[in-house]
Amino acid sequence: xxxxxxxxxxxxxxxxxxxxxxxxxxxxxxxxxxxxxxxxxxxxxxxxxxxxxxxxxxxxxxxxxxxxxxxxxxxxxxxxxxxxxxxxxxxxxxxxxxxxxxxxxxxxxxxxxxxxxxxxxxxxxxxxxxxxxxxxxxxxxxxxxxxxxxxxxxxxxxxxxxxxxxxxxxxxxxxxxxxxxxxxxxxxxxxxxxxxxxxxxxxxxxxxxxxxxxxxxxxxxxxxx
Amino acid sequence: xxxxxxxxxxxxxxxxxxxxxxxxxxxxxxxxxxxxxxxxxxxxxxxxxxxxxxxxxxxxxxxxxxxxxxxxxxxxxxxxxxxxxxxxxxxxxxxxxxxxxxxxxxxxxxxxxxxxxxxxxxxxxxxxxxxxxxxxxxxxxxxxxxxxxxxxxxxxxxxxxxxxxxxxxxxxxxxxxxxxxxxxxxxxxxxxxxxxxxxxxxxxxxxxxxxxxxxxxxxxxxxxxxxxxxxxxxxxxxxxxxxxxxxxxxxxxxxxxxxxxxxxxxxxxxxxxxxxxxxxxxxxxxxxxxxxxxxxxxxxxxxxxxxxxxxxxxxxxxxxxxxxxxxxxxxxxxxxxxxxxxxxxxxxxxxxxxxxxxxxxxxxxxxxxxxxxxxxxxxxxxxxxxxxxxxxxxxxxxxxxxxxxxxxxxxxxxxxxxxxxxxxxxxxxxxxxxxxxxxxxxxxxxxxxxxxxxxx
Numbered sequence: 001x002x003x004x005x006x007x008x009x010x011x012x013x014x015x016x017x018x019x020x021x022x023x024x025x026x027x028x029x030x031x032x033x034x035x036x037x038x039x040x041x042x043x044x045x046x047x048x049x050x051x052x053x054x055x056x057x058x059x060x061x062x063x064x065x066x067x068x069x070x071x072x073x074x075x076x077x078x079x080x081x082x083x084x085x086x087x088x089x090x091x092x093x094x095x096x097x098x099x100x101x102x103x104x105x106x107x108x109x110x111x112x113x114x115x116x117x118x119x120x121x122x123x124x125x126x127x128x129x130x131x132x133x134x135x136x137x138x139x140x141x142x143x144x145x146x147x148x149x150x151x152x153x154x155x156x157x158x159x160x161x162x163x164x165x166x167x168x169x170x171x172x173x174x175x176x177x178x179x180x181x182x183x184x185x186x187x188x189x190x191x192x193x194x195x196x197x198x199x200x201x202x203x204x205x206x207x208x209x210x211x212x213x214x215x216x217x218x219x220x221x222x223x224x225x
Numbered sequence: 226x227x228x229x230x231x232x233x234x235x236x237x238x239x240x241x242x243x244x245x246x247x248x249x250x251x252x253x254x255x256x257x258x259x260x261x262x263x264x265x266x267x268x269x270x271x272x273x274x275x276x277x278x279x280x281x282x283x284x285x286x287x288x289x290x291x292x293x294x295x296x297x298x299x300x301x302x303x304x305x306x307x308x309x310x311x312x313x314x315x316x317x318x319x320x321x322x323x324x325x326x327x328x329x330x331x332x333x334x335x336x337x338x339x340x341x342x343x344x345x346x347x348x349x350x351x352x353x354x355x356x357x358x359x360x361x362x363x364x365x366x367x368x369x370x371x372x373x374x375x376x377x378x379x380x381x382x383x384x385x386x387x388x389x390x391x392x393x394x395x396x397x398x399x400x401x402x403x404x405x406x407x408x409x410x411x412x413x414x415x416x417x418x419x420x421x422x423x424x425x426x427x428x429x430x431x432x433x434x435x436x437x438x439x440x441x442x443x444x445x446x447x448x449x450x451x452x453x454x455x456x457x458x459x460x461x462x463x464x465x466x467x468x469x470x471x472x473x474x475x476x477x478x479x480x481x482x483x484x485x486x487x488x489x490x491x492x493x494x495x496x497x498x499x500x501x502x503x504x505x506x507x508x509x510x511x512x513x514x515x516x517x518x519x520x521x522x523x524x525x526x527x528x529x530x531x532x533x534x535x536x537x538x539x540x541x542x543x544x545x546x547x548x549x550x551x552x553x554x555x556x557x558x559x560x561x562x563x564x565x566x567x568x569x570x571x572x573x574x575x576x577x578x579x580x581x582x583x584x585x586x587x588x589x590x591x592x593x594x595x596x597x598x599x600x601x602x603x604x605x606x607x608x609x610x611x612x613x614x615x616x617x618x619x620x621x622x623x624x625x626x627x628x629x630x631x632x633x634x635x636x637x638x639x640x641x642x643x644x645x646x647x648x649x650x651x652x653x654x655x656x657x658x659x660x661x662x663x664x665x666x667x668x669x670x671x672x673x674x675x676x677x678x679x680x681x
Contacts, residue, residue, distance in 0.1 A: 082517065082520075083521070083524065084533065084576050085533065102509070102513055104506075152548075154548060180545070180549065182545070182575060182576050182579040182580075183576045184576055184577075184579050184580035184583060185514065185517065185518070185521075185580065186549075186583060186587075187583070187584060187587040187644075187648060188553060188587060188591075190549065190550065190552065190553050193552035193553055193556060194549075194552055196552075197552055216503070216506070
């Protein structure tokens with residue numbers, strides 16, 4: 001992927017650049033808001049990672065400007081402004097995701113992966129399948145190898161989110177944001193327990209596990225073990 | 226006592242008020258005396274003057290019609306008949322008196338009203354008279370002076386003049402003295418407040434304004450200011466404690482992080498490097514979560530979070546929160562009992578309320594003991610929605626129930642349980658933002674936390 005990073009802190013920009021490059025992406029870095037905006041307008045990128053607070057032109061304005069020109073390039077905000085209302089402001093301005101600093105590179109990569117997969121067109125999927133697992137989004141029913149699996153509403157949402165992002169790493173904070181409609185800081189790593197309950201229902205008794213833990217980051221759903 | 230210089234004295238409000246008070250007092254006294262003088266002296270004098278003028282007209286007419294003799298007869302008759310002593314003097318054109326009962330008169334013709342001394346010696350005694358006279362020149366050039374006795378009015382005049390002078394002098398002294406005393410008394414109380422405020426500003430936060438114990442306005446003001454000083458002292462103390470705690474709580478993970486990185490640079494095996502890296506990341510995460518919680522508390526406490534207020538269905542929110550924490554409770558073999566009335570709605574920020582409830586549930590699970598029971602209850606009580614969460618753990622001793630709301634405070638016995646000591650402080654800040662109340666009580670056994678919010 002060709003990614004534009006607009007970040008004024010040289011150390012952070014270097015860290016992001018290195019991380020993205022080692023994940024196989026092509027990276028351009030701008031450290032100034034105005035230069036970043038010009039570059040985003042002049043070239044075609046697969047994704048833009050933009051800081052909220054930048055010299056000359058701030059991140060919100062950059063995104064509003066490129067959206068006003070009809071550009072739908074996915075944008076990921078990367079900001080130290082972490083509160084709910086700040087995040088909402090970022091998403092309202094046209095951002096597709098919002099990650100707060102400090103962040104783990106694995107989290108950034110996972111989110112970029114998911115944003116990339118979301119792609120240009122949103123297809124209304126009603127059925128997802130991962131290996132022998134079938135998830136019926138309309139009927140809220142799950143079958144594996146033809147056998148129905150009984151899930152709670154919440155477990156179903158976790159599973160659907162994982163299945164929709166098959167093969168992509170889904171971080172704990174992504175799960176929290178997408179599955180629970182509350183933005184808060186769980187005091188414990190309780191997401192793990194929810195996933196482990198789900199895993200017991202989905203993977204127990206089958207030869208190949210579908211839900212895999214990615215150490216230090218989150219989970220990935222994959223049929224090939 | 227008095228620390229004011231001359232310049233400040235003149236600027237002082239109490240002194241200015243005193244001066245205004247004296248001026249008003251003297252003006253009103255003068256007006257009162259003026260009115261009384263007008264009624265008791267000036268008007269009766271005018272009345273007498275009019276009567277005398279009428280008599281003069283009559284006598285002049287008699288002189289013109291009946292000649293000098295008729296006038297003399299009329300004057301004699303008049304002298305015999307008047308209730309008030311009538312005075313007269315008829316002076317021939319050559320200056321010789323023809324008929325007079327006035328003891329003396331000026332040589333020059335009188336112009337307009339005049340008061341003449343008319344004391345008369347009779348039988349060795351002096352009789353005090355004061356004559357209000359008017360003069361008319363008769364056709365042949367003779368002078369006719371006619372008047373009446375106004376001694377009683379004149380006495381009153383004198384009494385008023387001297388009396389009012391004395392009274393105004395005394396009143397002025399009293400007013401000035403009173404206002405100086407008042408100004409000094411008020412000034413002293415204000416000085417006391419000023420002195421205390423200066424000492425507090427200089428850093429002595431324990432200073433309080435002395436009370437007289439009279440319960441007057443100044444005492445009330447002083448008591449209120451003292452309460453304010455108390456609150457300021459408390460919050461400064463708590464800020465100091467918090468910053469001490471912050472320093473301590475952040476230094477420890479920072480030191481561990483430092484140690485991890487230090488060892489990492491010297492690590493020889495890949496396994497060791499992995500372990501140290503993971504440890505360092507964990508410390509960084511812990512630092513971050515402390516930092517985030519502190520920032521969030523500060524942000525909530527400064528009331529900057531009000532934007533997200535909307536009706537929140539507490540019945541739904543509590544069910545979500547219980548469901549969220551269920552795996553954790555089950556992992557510890559705990560049961561969660563919920564007794565929640567349907568349709569409870571409050572006005573609030575759902576994310577923050579969820580955070581608060583989640584923190585309380587997390588505590589209940591963490592300290593509730595293996596296999597314990599956690600009870601969540603929510604009901605409407607009048608205009609309030611009360612939410613209580615109880616566990617069957619060791620509970621919080623009464624002496625710590627206030628302090629657990631402080632940032633970083635942890636009940637000594639819980640030191641071994643992981644935690645930052647910020648959870649309840651965050652709950653408290655959230656409840657405060659929503660104008661709610663938070664109570665920590667005893668579930669006998671266990672801790673009972675009750676939150677109350679105004680029902681929407």
